[in-house]
Amino acid sequence: MFRKPVTRQCAVLVSAPWFNVVSFTVIMVNAVTLGLETYPAVVAAAGPLLHSIEYACVALFTIELLVRFGMHAEHPSGFFRDGWNLFDLAVIVAPLLPGVRENVTLLRLLRLARIVRTFRLFPSLRVILVGIRHSLPGLGSFLLVTALLLYGYAILGWMMFDEAYPEKYGTVGQAMLTLFLLLSLDGITDILQAGREVTEWAVLYYVSYMVAACYLLTNLLVGVVLTALQEAHETERAARVKPEPINPEQASVERNLAELRSALEALERQLGERAVTKVPEQTRQ
Secondary structure, eight states: OOHHHHHHHHHHHHHSHHHHHHHHHHHHHHHHHHHHTTOHHHHHHHHHHHHHHHHHHHHHHHHHHHHHHHTTSSOTHHHHTOHHHHHHHHHHHGGGSTTTTTOHHHHHHHHHHGGGGHHHHOHHHHHHHHHHHHHHHHHHHHHHHHHHHHHHHHHHHHHHHTTTOHHHHSSHHHHHHHHHHGGGTTTHHHHHHHHHHHOTHHHHHHHHHIIIIIIIHHHHHHHHHHHHHHHHHHHHHHHHOOOOOOOHHHHHHHHHHHHHHHHHHHHHHHHHHHHHHHHHHHHHO
16 A cells, blocks of 8 residues: 555655756765775875765665665566666675675775766766667677778788888787877878888878778768767657556547547438438429
8 A cells, every 4th residue: 555655756756856966966976085085195184084975975875776666666576677776776785795895996896886877867878878889789890890901901011011110010910009009190290201211102001091090980980979879869759758648537538529429420411311312302392
């Protein structure tokens, strides 16, 4: 009996605008506290205060998780079907497990993971996260094309500059690393000038590489990401548009009205047919 009121009250709390604001504030306070702990002077001066803030953040995170669980009081299994709920549960419960709470590095990683919860609070951030997930198949193809391009140009670079610059083009691996670092175009002028001292084909080699790798591949990557973000926006928009629940009484009334409308139309047709049959009889008389 008490589950339905609990579900309703918790749903009202979660849907309130201030709820996400408070959650975001706690996440930011937790992140700032984690950053302040990297300063030895701050830890020496306010170490107990930082620990108290950490415990307060954990308590607030736990309360938030309990409220979200209360939304599914009638059907608790629905709580575990939400990936964000499972993530929150793991981040909060994991530090309490033996072997984890003694590991300072794992504890800090778990505290850092709480920042990811920001994506849950704001739809615009969720769209970006969903867009990244949708772009993974396209990014796989992009990385394959990039690797093939780097490998092809690395072979050419090894053939052209192996003897002159063995530290950069001595092997295919070194050549691929050199070309990968050139994607930022850092020092390309000096490298191009040095290549011209070896062969004049260096101009064509580096210019074609810059066009193919730095411009075409960059535009391809931007296109993949933008397409994924557009799909994520459409998915988010479709998720927001939910059909209104149908009231059984309203549906019954609408059904009765439709039946009455059909009966009236049938009656009008019958009256029209009778009027048409009476006109010839009056004409004969």
